[in-house]
Amino acid sequence: MKGAIAFALLSALFATPAAAQGGDAKAELVKLKPKDFPTGPIEYTVVYPAGGGMDVTARLLAKYVEKWSGDKIIVNNRTGGAGMVGHAYLATQAKPDGYTVGVLANLMWGDAMLRAQGRWAYTDLEPIGYLNSDPLIWVGPTDGPYKGMSVKQIVQIAKDKPNTVRAATVPGSMWDYILDQVEANSGAKFLRVPFQGGGAGINALAGGNVDIAQGFFSEFRGLADAGKVAPLGVAAPERLSFLKDTPTMNEALGGNEYQWIIIRFAVVPKGTPADRKVYLGAAVQAAMRDPELVAEYLKAGVYFDPKLTDPSRMEASLKAYAEAEREFYQKTGRLK
Amino acid sequence: MFERALNIFWILLGGAAAAYAWTLGLVGSSGPDSGLFPFISALIVMGAGVVLLLRSPVEAVAPDFPRGAALARVLGVAAGLAFMAVSIPYLGFAVAGFVTMIILLRAVEKSGWVFSISLAFISVVVVVWLFGRVLGMTLPRGPWGW
Amino acid sequence: MDAIGGLLTGFGVILTPENLYLCFLGSLIGTLVGVLPGVGPLAALALLLPITFTLTPVGGMVMLASIFYGAMYGGSTTSILLNIPGEAASVVTCLDGHQMAKQGRAGAALGIAAIGSFVAGTLGVIVMTFFAPAIAAVAIRFGPPENFAVMVLGVICTLYMIAGSLVKGVLMVALGFLTAAIGIDVVNGRERFTFGSIDLSAGVELLAVVIGLFGVTEVLNNVERIVKSTIVTDRIRGLWPTLADWRASWRPMLRGSGLGFFLGLVPGGGPVTASFMSYALERRISGHPERFGKGAIEGVAGPESANNAAVAGSIIPVLSLGIPGNPVTALLLGALVIHGIQPGPLFITQRPDLFWGIVASMYVGNVFLLLLNLPLVGLWAQLLRIPYRVLFPIVLLLSVVGTYSANKNVFDLWVMLGFGLLGYVLHKLEYDLAPFVIALVLAPLLEQSLRQSLAMSSDGAMIFLQRPGTALMLTACAVLVALMFRRAKKS
Numbered sequence: 001m002k003g004a005i006a007f008a009l010l011s012a013l014f015a016t017p018a019a020a021q022g023g024d025a026k027a028e029l030v031k032l033k034p035k036d037f038p039t040g041p042i043e044y045t046v047v048y049p050a051g052g053g054m055d056v057t058a059r060l061l062a063k064y065v066e067k068w069s070g071d072k073i074i075v076n077n078r079t080g081g082a083g084m085v086g087h088a089y090l091a092t093q094a095k096p097d098g099y100t101v102g103v104l105a106n107l108m109w110g111d112a113m114l115r116a117q118g119r120w121a122y123t124d125l126e127p128i129g130y131l132n133s134d135p136l137i138w139v140g141p142t143d144g145p146y147k148g149m150s151v152k153q154i155v156q157i158a159k160d161k162p163n164t165v166r167a168a169t170v171p172g173s174m175w176d177y178i179l180d181q182v183e184a185n186s187g188a189k190f191l192r193v194p195f196q197g198g199g200a201g202i203n204a205l206a207g208g209n210v211d212i213a214q215g216f217f218s219e220f221r222g223l224a225d226a227g228k229v230a231p232l233g234v235a236a237p238e239r240l241s242f243l244k245d246t247p248t249m250n251e252a253l254g255g256n257e258y259q260w261i262i263i264r265f266a267v268v269p270k271g272t273p274a275d276r277k278v279y280l281g282a283a284v285q286a287a288m289r290d291p292e293l294v295a296e297y298l299k300a301g302v303y304f305d306p307k308l309t310d311p312s313r314m315e316a317s318l319k320a321y322a323e324a325e326r327e328f329y330q331k332t333g334r335l336k
Numbered sequence: 337m338f339e340r341a342l343n344i345f346w347i348l349l350g351g352a353a354a355a356y357a358w359t360l361g362l363v364g365s366s367g368p369d370s371g372l373f374p375f376i377s378a379l380i381v382m383g384a385g386v387v388l389l390l391r392s393p394v395e396a397v398a399p400d401f402p403r404g405a406a407l408a409r410v411l412g413v414a415a416g417l418a419f420m421a422v423s424i425p426y427l428g429f430a431v432a433g434f435v436t437m438i439i440l441l442r443a444v445e446k447s448g449w450v451f452s453i454s455l456a457f458i459s460v461v462v463v464v465w466l467f468g469r470v471l472g473m474t475l476p477r478g479p480w481g482w
Numbered sequence: 483m484d485a486i487g488g489l490l491t492g493f494g495v496i497l498t499p500e501n502l503y504l505c506f507l508g509s510l511i512g513t514l515v516g517v518l519p520g521v522g523p524l525a526a527l528a529l530l531l532p533i534t535f536t537l538t539p540v541g542g543m544v545m546l547a548s549i550f551y552g553a554m555y556g557g558s559t560t561s562i563l564l565n566i567p568g569e570a571a572s573v574v575t576c577l578d579g580h581q582m583a584k585q586g587r588a589g590a591a592l593g594i595a596a597i598g599s600f601v602a603g604t605l606g607v608i609v610m611t612f613f614a615p616a617i618a619a620v621a622i623r624f625g626p627p628e629n630f631a632v633m634v635l636g637v638i639c640t641l642y643m644i645a646g647s648l649v650k651g652v653l654m655v656a657l658g659f660l661t662a663a664i665g666i667d668v669v670n671g672r673e674r675f676t677f678g679s680i681d682l683s684a685g686v687e688l689l690a691v692v693i694g695l696f697g698v699t700e701v702l703n704n705v706e707r708i709v710k711s712t713i714v715t716d717r718i719r720g721l722w723p724t725l726a727d728w729r730a731s732w733r734p735m736l737r738g739s740g741l742g743f744f745l746g747l748v749p750g751g752g753p754v755t756a757s758f759m760s761y762a763l764e765r766r767i768s769g770h771p772e773r774f775g776k777g778a779i780e781g782v783a784g785p786e787s788a789n790n791a792a793v794a795g796s797i798i799p800v801l802s803l804g805i806p807g808n809p810v811t812a813l814l815l816g817a818l819v820i821h822g823i824q825p826g827p828l829f830i831t832q833r834p835d836l837f838w839g840i841v842a843s844m845y846v847g848n849v850f851l852l853l854l855n856l857p858l859v860g861l862w863a864q865l866l867r868i869p870y871r872v873l874f875p876i877v878l879l880l881s882v883v884g885t886y887s888a889n890k891n892v893f894d895l896w897v898m899l900g901f902g903l904l905g906y907v908l909h910k911l912e913y914d915l916a917p918f919v920i921a922l923v924l925a926p927l928l929e930q931s932l933r934q935s936l937a938m939s940s941d942g943a944m945i946f947l948q949r950p951g952t953a954l955m956l957t958a959c960a961v962l963v964a965l966m967f968r969r970a971k972k973s
């Protein structure tokens with residue numbers, strides 16, 4: 001409870017200063033604007049398909065960046081390979097001239113460490129602004145044999161009757177990792193059904209085709225409101241303010257390693273001129289201080305990680321998270 | 337002759353793909369693995385190639401590939417497209433398209449200079465305007481900024 | 483709120499000058515986008531999404547939706563006239579539509595395509611109006627086994643479509659499967675056949691393949707011959723479908739509507755799959771299958787109706803459940819979210835104005851599109867009078883832009899050229915290219931749903947028999963295959 005309130009307060013605090021400083025923020029940006037930049041539209045590259053959670057985040061951001069900076073932003077989707085194509089494009093092909101900004105998530109680290117095969121590293125993309133954090137949430141059915149059960153109960157069944165509980169997963173990413181952790185710690189064995197995204201798995205859950213699914217709040221909120229699915233556990237350090245009755249995975253299963261959160265942030269390719277990088281970052285941060293944008297994001301069920309909202313600590317904190325993920329890969333044998 | 341070459345090509349392609357698919361693994365813990373579908377498809381390609389090869393002496397009809405001027409025209413079109421693919425990143429769409437259209441109009445269909453240049457110019461301008469302005473899609477720009 | 487009441491509310495919402503204008507604008511843009519090769523509704527919606535920020539939610543959604551089904555009207559135009567698919571759902575229309583154009587019957591083909599689109603679109607919305615919630619309740623239970631069965635049906639239909647040598651046809655299908663495997667295996671995230679290339683890791687872009695295989699190949703075929711000065715050698719015979727055309731077309735239109743609507747509901751289905759399956763169905767049912775590929779109007783009426791009906795089918799899960807079945811509907815959902823609206827099963831009760839407004843707009847939009855497209859038939863048919871030496875460079879230019887627009891990647895242009903040359907050679911050696919394309923589209927879904935089904939089954943392959951819908955469809959497939967063998971034996 002305390003945690004939820006803290007989050008809500010923090011988000012509110014985060015948002016208040018802007019209202020008073022409307023004019024100041026715009027003036028600040030103008031001061032930071034480099035000479036002769038931009039002379040054309042800036043591309044915000046999204047590596048996932050249009051209409052998805054990341055895309056909506058990016059488009060909302062673009063709308064408010066345009067509002068505060070006056071520059072034209074075009075959101076472009078470069079999809080394929082579950083983000084791999086877009087990440088590789090940003091890291092290796094996009095010109096570091098300030099006209100390309102990537103809006104992506106920490107899933108990029110997985111691509112860089114496990115799948116890039118030495119062609120690029122996550123350090124080739126430099127963060128300029130933090131957007132929000134979205135924890136993975138376990139979702140269960142409201143119908144059928146598993147209805148009304150808690151995470152602990154379902155895991156118990158998966159242990160007693162291995163390979164009978166069907167769990168939706170997205171191969172090669174945090175969906176798999178959290179299932180690995182749960183299985184390792186409890187001796188349970190799930191029947192994993194692969195999908196291309198969290199949303200697809202949740203839809204399958206609503207249709208009775210799997211027994212447990214994972215996804216982000218925005219992906220299942222409509223179905224949850226209609227009572228078709230129920231959130232069971234949040235893989236975040238503390239409960240979410242808008243899901244006060246849903247325990248964290250750590251609470252539900254006992255432990256402290258069940259934290260899997262999508263962190264969304266904006267990057268520029270390495271080598272972008274420093275003045276342009278600063279300007280682009282300031283534009284993102286100006287948009288992020290707009291209470292309207294914060295409200296929109298909160299509606300999508302995200303929260304704001306205090307370690308990242310402070311621009312001076314953001315890069316270091318992101319790097320720390322990235323290295324922690326690398327450790328996880330090494331510990332679980334995915335990375336040599 | 338072409339038929340035989342093509343059939344042999346299918347056999348080789350199928351064989352190589354099947355071998356590669358084999359290395360991906362055919363059966364995993366919960367059913368087919370990454371390699372199974374490609375493996376089966378490759379075997380079918382190879383098998384079909386074999387069947388066609390065995391059949392071909394009896395049923396072969398010489399395909400009428402173009403010669404002379406006709407061949408030149410076909411290759412001209414292919415060259416034009418290749419040129420566009422190569423030059424767009426450097427010259428930008430507008431210039432590459434303009435040059436390619438002129439080449440196609442002149443070399444392949446022997447249109448006059450004035451006609452070629454005007455048509456190429458108008459077409460490129462309209463296309464860039466249509467996609468760039470109306471649909472908001474930026475086409476690659478050349479070193480001159482357009 | 484019952485259906486009639488809802489519909490009245492909806493019309494009340496849409497029949498305002500602003501919303502009508504937006505519906506018309508969307509229809510216009512959709513038609514344009516459909517006509518332009520390569521640029522499809524997905525690209526257009528993504529590009530125009532920001533414009534909807536300044537509109538009301540109803541206005542924005544109405545406009546986006548009308549672009550979606552408008553593209554299904556326009557897509558047939560270049561397919562028929564120039565053998566270049568306006569977008570993937572119009573590929574099969576090339577097969578008979580362009581042949582009809584070459585015979586001077588472009589007007590009839592375009593007319594039937596437009597009218598079929600209208601009939602299917604309107605029928606689809608009518609079904610949507612009265613049965614959306616019930617259909618949604620069934621659709622949500624469609625899982626991997628059902629998807630698999632539908633895909634198998636699709637592949638079998640493809641085998642039926644093979645004209646000429648069966649061996650060559652099967653080879654093309656297998657090649658399509660192989661080509662579809664290039665990229666990342668979605669089931670376990672591993673790279674296949676990419677050989678370290680980043681460009682290949684996304685797979686081969688479908689649009690590049692179809693524009694190359696149909697559009698570029700056709701240009702290469704045409705420039706080879708010196709004799710022709712225009713595409714049409716015969717006199718252009720009348721601009722309207724004849725009575726005989728109507729008689730031949732009305733049943734395919736209805737069948738296409740039904741089939742397309744159903745396939746729109748299936749995740750991963752949608753207009754593209756619907757058009758292929760309708761073509762195969764019409765060919766299979768026809769008393770004279772040898773006419774297909776040479777200008778059979780059923781080959782235009784069926785698929786063009788199917789792809790429009792599929793739009794209505796695919797919108798139902800979005801509006802009634804908040805579930806997208808394909809990338810375009812996913813974008814429509816995203817647009818709703820950006821406007822601050824939560825899609826889901828409660829959408830119809832929380833925002834009846836929006837739900838019914840969108841439904842009502844689809845009636846209106848289909849009328850707009852019919853009124854837009856029919857008069858244009860005459861105009862388009864005149865396009866064929868342009869001397870080919872002028873036409874083909876423009877066609878190639880549009881092909882390049884259209885292909886490039888898919889991923890903004892020059893690599894796709896090479897794919898387009900490569901497949902253009904491949905298609906040219908294979909055409910000479912009497913290979914039928916359509917099965918390759920269809921296999922390319924169906925293979926990923928087929929493979930994915932098979933492996934998902936096996937993953938979720940505790941009994942292995944028995945899952946296909948344990949689920950009634952799947953078992954039914956697979957039995958039908960087995961019957962079709964048996965019939966096919968019997969027919970082959972006879973001849």
